[in-house]
Amino acid sequence: MENITSSPAVQLRGVFKRFDNVVAVEKMDLDISEGSLMTLLGPSGCGKTTILRMIAGLETPTEGDILIKGKRVNDTPIHKRNLGMIFQNYALFPHKTIFDNVAFGLKYRHVPKSDMKNKVFKALEMVRLPGVENRMPSQLSGGQQQRIALARAIVIEPDVLLMDEPLSALDENLREEMRREIDNLQRMLGVTTVFVTHDQREALSMSDKIVVMKDGLKQQEGGPEEVYNYPANHFVADFLGHSNFFNGEVVGLENKQVRVKANEGNEFIVESPGNWTVGARIELVIRAQKFKVFYKNQQPPEGSVNLLIGRIKDRSYMGGEVSYFVELETGTVIHAIDMAKLKPFRRGEDVGIQVAPRDCSLLSKTNGSA
């Protein structure tokens, strides 16, 4: 038993999935460690849901193997995989009471009646909805229904919990609450979870590991901070957060810093791990949130490094922060998001913007990854 628990709870080995001639998932290798929450993140049609459905057994891989707890399950039908599934639209049985919904999986595991009752009540308590067992699903709100779906999935103590965009159908403020709920419950129970979403905030806030996908291919795999701060390529940098991109080349190497010249003419000092050579074609990535915006004649916070002067072309006030589009003298427009001051800058105002060298990252243009 010991070496089984030490091996990943779910593994994908060279998995391909083709529908007719369309490749949905390409050469996917994944290790999801026991008790962790892994998020598959990407735009719609990137293959994330297909992976989830293959782990569930709702789709069969065209090639490659899927292992759950070290056992190959390619030929195991879905009802023998011991899974919990959460769907975007809750998928509660409308003709059954909440009790029968939650007890459904226990019934097919031939759990005795008295045990069943205890387990159902315990699960309802865990999702903080005790006392609703006699109601019908339609009598509950969307958020409550999703919590019942969660209770229904965890009550059978599944080997893997699979969640397909579970928060997408909820209201904005309810989503945050539900997200924390799932997060806490997952950690408390220590159940291995695969979470599919297109929402970067959900992915960043709850995952142990994020797999960013595009067109059926894995783009990057890593912890939330790693994926956010060190995007592996243009797509990841663009998909997660708001980024500014500059094509250019390395023009100098000083100490640990790289001097980069953007094609538009601006020069940046970048602190970036990796070996760079002078003349290498690169893409410079700067997160919008990393820019500081200040009055043109004000003392720049980081001295004179990476200081740019421009004019506010457009702005949108978002309460806690303000999103600015600053047009530089070269014509380049930079997206900067800064904390909202009492009086945010107005359109047409001349400002200085600055970014610290450690907040810039470089992508190699030749092979697409740094």
Place this chain on the structure above:
Amino acid sequence: MQEKSWKPWALLGPALSAVFFLLVVPVCFIVVYSFWLRAPTGADIPAFQFGNYAKFFADFFYPSILIRTIRVSLETVALCLIMGYIPAYFFYQSQTKFKSLLLLLIMLPFWISFIIRTMSWINILGDTGLINYFLIKAGMLSKPLGMLYNEGSVLMGLIQYLLPFMILNIYVSLEGIDKSLIEAARSMGCTEWQAFKEVTLPLSLPGVSAGCLLVFVLTAGTYLPPMILGGPGNEMIANLIFKRVIGTLDWPFGSAISVMLLTLLVVIVWTYNRYLGIGQIFKSLQ
């Protein structure tokens, strides 16, 4: 802004007056007629008496036709249900892009006259019809098999008329079932068959019962299949009404039978609506 209260009534007006003058008023006439007397000379005499109803129950001949009507209707419902659920389920499950074309094919018979469709069965089932012709040609029969003018051929005619109604009602109900419900059931340990029993079947019951009601009501009121494909012993209540009113011009008695059939159907529809809701039927007509 306040909607003008007369506006919906003005828009409904033409339809409501059509229903009133073309349906409600004639039915009232029938009810009134059912109390009239018929003179031995054949003249109808206005009266208020229950003689026509008493005549119906005077001996077992007329009630037996009513009972047969109910029995044949139930048989038709059962056969349509079995024969209709399977194609409806196939349409629901199928991923083919020809789905709408297949559904159109289900509707296609409605484009051909009901009488012609019913008559054409004579050419298939008759003594010199298609089936007998080939069976004799193949040497499997020496003389034609009597397949026409019995209850079987009447049921055949009824099913070919009513099956589309059943299929469409069940299909609409199935189509409303979210497929993730089945996936959820499967993920919790159901085999395909168990998931069907737990989820698909109970959730399709509204369509099933709507289809059954529609088929029952339409069968109980039809007279063409028994008239064209049935023998003397296959008469149904509508044939009786037809004979009384058109054949012997006995309007008072024909009206009394009509009123009884109408009452029976109203009671059935009312009971259905009381427990299941009539709204489901309209869903399939969208």
